[in-house]
Amino acid sequence: MKTFKVSIVTPDGPAYESDVEMVSAKAQSGELGILPGHIPMVAPLQVGAVRLNKGAGKPDLVAVSGGFLEVRPDQVTILAQAAETAENIDIARAKEAKSRAESRLSNKQDNVDFKRAELALKRAVNRINVYEGRV
Amino acid sequence: MASLRDIKTRITSTKKTSQITKAMEMVSASKLNRAETNAKAFVPYMEKIQEVVASIALGSKDVTHPMLVSRPVKKTGYLVITSDRGLAGAYNSSILRLVSNKIKERHSSKDEYVIIAVGRMGRDYFLHRGMNVALDIVGLPDQPSFSDIKDIANKAVSFFSEGMYDELYMYYNHFVSAIQQDVTEKKVLPLTDIATSSSQKLTAYEFEPAAEDIMEVLLPQYAESLIYGALLDGKASEHAARMSAMKTATDNAKELIDTLTLQYNRARQAAITQEITEIVGGVAALE
Numbered sequence: 291m292k293t294f295k296v297s298i299v300t301p302d303g304p305a306y307e308s309d310v311e312m313v314s315a316k317a318q319s320g321e322l323g324i325l326p327g328h329i330p331m332v333a334p335l336q337v338g339a340v341r342l343n344k345g346a347g348k349p350d351l352v353a354v355s356g357g358f359l360e361v362r363p364d365q366v367t368i369l370a371q372a373a374e375t376a377e378n379i380d381i382a383r384a385k386e387a388k389s390r391a392e393s394r395l396s397n398k399q400d401n402v403d404f405k406r407a408e409l410a411l412k413r414a415v416n417r418i419n420v421y422e423g424r425v
Numbered sequence: 426m427a428s429l430r431d432i433k434t435r436i437t438s439t440k441k442t443s444q445i446t447k448a449m450e451m452v453s454a455s456k457l458n459r460a461e462t463n464a465k466a467f468v469p470y471m472e473k474i475q476e477v478v479a480s481i482a483l484g485s486k487d488v489t490h491p492m493l494v495s496r497p498v499k500k501t502g503y504l505v506i507t508s509d510r511g512l513a514g515a516y517n518s519s520i521l522r523l524v525s526n527k528i529k530e531r532h533s534s535k536d537e538y539v540i541i542a543v544g545r546m547g548r549d550y551f552l553h554r555g556m557n558v559a560l561d562i563v564g565l566p567d568q569p570s571f572s573d574i575k576d577i578a579n580k581a582v583s584f585f586s587e588g589m590y591d592e593l594y595m596y597y598n599h600f601v602s603a604i605q606q607d608v609t610e611k612k613v614l615p616l617t618d619i620a621t622s623s624s625q626k627l628t629a630y631e632f633e634p635a636a637e638d639i640m641e642v643l644l645p646q647y648a649e650s651l652i653y654g655a656l657l658d659g660k661a662s663e664h665a666a667r668m669s670a671m672k673t674a675t676d677n678a679k680e681l682i683d684t685l686t687l688q689y690n691r692a693r694q695a696a697i698t699q700e701i702t703e704i705v706g707g708v709a710a711l712e
Contacts, residue, residue: 299473301571301653303466318642319634332477333633334642358642360477360630369473371571371646 292326296342298352298368305373306352312343313366315359324361331361337412339420340368351376353420355413372413379421388414429696432689436682443678449512450671456567457603457664463568464600464657471654478616478647480629481636490640491586492648495615501531501538502559502590504581504613504652506597506659507547509563514670516598516663517546519608524596527610528556539590541581543656559584567660574656578649585614586645597655598662604669606662613651616644 291311298306314323316338335357342350357370391411395404482493505524507517524540532538539559542548548561562577585593593614598606632639 299470301467301470301650302463304469317633318638322633329631330629331631331633332481332639334639356642357646358477358639360473367473369470369477369646371575371649 291345293345294326295365296368297365298340298354298370298373300370300373305370305378306342306350306375308342308344308350310342310344310350313340313359314343315340315354315368317359322359324359324366327363328361328366330363332358334358335368335370337409337416339416340373348423351420351423353379353417355416374417374420376420376423379417381418381421384414384417384421388418429689429692432685432692436685436689439678439682439685443675443682446671446674446678450668450675453664453668453671457661457668459568460657460661460664461600464654464661467650467654467657471650474643474647474650477630478643481632481639481643490637490644492582492614492644493616493640495617496591498591500536500590502541502581502584502593502614503528503538504541504593504595504655505543505547505551506595506656507542507544507550508663508667509545509565511546512670513663513667514673516606516666516670517544517550520596520598521547521550523608523610527594539584541577541584543577543659559589565656565660567664569656569660571653574653575649578652579645581652582614582645582648585648595652595655597659598666600658600661600665603665606666611651611655613648616648 293309293311296306296308296310296313297304312323312325314321316322316336317333318336319333322333335354337355338353340352340354342352344350352368353374353376354368354370355372357368357373360367360369387410391407391414394407395411503524505520507520511517528538535557539557540551542551542558542561543565545563548558548563551558560577560580562574565573581593584590592612595611595613597609597611599609600606
């Protein structure tokens with residue numbers, strides 16, 4: 291099957307680079323699948339997992355925190371402020387972030403940080419899911 | 426003339442100082458190396474985001490976004506990037522001088538500007554002069570990652586969209602080489618000079634959902650990455666400036682030790698000569 295190049299780039303450097311058959315990601319308008327020969331496109335992403343199918347075997351999973359996806363005829367680039375492949379995720383830190391966000395959400399005094407805590411929780415849960423391969 | 430002992434003490438203490446400066450020079454050299462690697466790792470992200478922003482902004486002329494439009498300036502924001510610690514030569518003073526001059530030139534009252542200070546040196550300088558510091562961040566690590574500055578970049582951008590200021594300038598030392606860093610002024614917001622930055626052929630994109638919605642996500646991210654880029658640049662310059670300052674200090678110490686050693690030897694010789702003269706004089710008196 292035809293493949294195309296995918297690179298996931300963050301401000302701290304490239305996080306993932308490979309030739310794949312299909313990319314699926316969670317765009318803000320819904321789940322999105324890209325196959326070779328897709329027309330050029332730009333779409334913002336949600337906090338979620340990007341699945342990269344390389345044909346045989348399990349797909350690679352990358353946790354991205356927002357950002358957007360750019361499709362070109364020969365290449366797909368994902369620009370995210372943070373992105374980690376499953377093996378690069380610091381699971382202890384993610385779990386800690388999750389419980390911290392949960393405790394912040396449960397005491398509802400500070401309404402200002404509510405949104406931030408919610409986002410933090412989303413990111414932490416996303417990382418844990420990707421780490422455990424539950425996507 | 427100073428006594429032998431005095432000179433000896435000075436030589437030892439200068440030697441110790443030079444050991445310290447030498448060590449600091451080497452530490453800065455290795456930090457500079459890492460900072461350069463970080464700055465390089467950031468380049469592909471910056472290029473890509475610039476390309477996409479430019480192609481959206483230019484490709485669809487009818488798309489507007491508050492961050493792209495210049496509005497009448499009532500208040501100006503200044504983001505000043507300095508270091509936490511000194512001993513970096515003219516690194517901080519040259520930035521602070523430029524900012525103070527610009528502010529003096531442009532504004533007549535304190536209500537016309539706010540300052541966002543990165544680094545302890547800058548914060549203390551502005552607070553001490555009673556200037557309006559809206560936000561400060563100190564204690565950044567030597568190799569900042571994006572998550573370290575995400576907060577401040579985020580706030581700097583949202584201050585603009587909330588109308589706290591109508592334009593934002595950024596001041597930092599641009600890293601040219603290990604021995605040259607240029608103080609740079611850069612206008613971050615509104616984003617008016619996107620078009621000039623990329624002249625290569627632009628791709629026509631489909632937008633999912635619409636170009637406006639993408640701008641909503643993309644432009645803040647772009648502005649934040651501009652700030653992050655400047656910060657990485659500033660950090661590399663800081664290490665370079667500290668390295669050359671420490672190198673100069675070590676060289677000066679070496680020179681001083683040479684002069685002092687010469688003085689020491691002269692004094693020693695003078696003492697010996699004097700002793701001989703005294704002995705000869707004593708013998709002559711006995712005869």
